[in-house]
Amino acid sequence: MRDRADYMLKGLSEEELLELADLFKMFSDSTRIKILYDLFDGEKNVTEICEDIDMNQSAVSHQLKVLKTAKLVRSRREGKSIVYALDDDHVKTIIAMGKEHIEE
């Protein structure tokens, strides 16, 4: 076994690689990626998201919480509903990268 320094040589520590894996995990579930992609249009409330991606409210709420914990979306109350939006400029870039990949 080599040590931690090996990772550093190329610029990423082991810890950072784990962080990266966690980031990509956010995009690796079909419900979550649909939610993120749905929010490309701009802010939407939970009901709208559910309709757009055809998933039930509870499942969507659970995943929104996961995405929020990962700081990829933010939310605010607006009257009776809660509106969500992308909270990270990289989301679109990362999905775009993946898009380029699968389109070849």
Place this chain on the structure above:
Amino acid sequence: MRDRADYMLKGLSEEELLELADLFKMFSDSTRIKILYDLFDGEKNVTEICEDIDMNQSAVSHQLKVLKTAKLVRSRREGKSIVYALDDDHVKTIIAMGKEHIEE
């Protein structure tokens, strides 16, 4: 529920989103991302990879198979050993995107 066309409006079909999720899944596991990152250096055989990332041979072989099925790595025999290499130009780009993200 809306239909498939909604996804198309923004350029990705539901099917493509599922493909994307599968792609990101490859980067979402710590063992796999370590393997991919290890291969940034160039070709390596299985034993070297195991040493570099400190995982046992069987686990590494299993994940190499997953990565190969996803066409992210390729392999060839070289004497007694099998050498693996990145098989996709996008791997580095995608990881680089993620890197930018976590570095902020």
Place this chain on the structure above:
DNA sequence: TTTTCATATGAATATATTATCATATGTTCA
């Protein structure tokens, strides 16, 4: 202030994923 609407949450279940162990396969070299 009670009812209704919108969302969140906990628990349970179902499913997927990963690592490990034992062993098989295939190659080289004595």
Place this chain on the structure above:
DNA sequence: TGAACATATGATAATATATTCATATGAAAA
């Protein structure tokens, strides 16, 4: 040919993850 080496693979067990169901919470409107 057989021993040693390198890798792959199948089965199992451990763990993680997602969905569903029931219900709680909180805001608005009657």
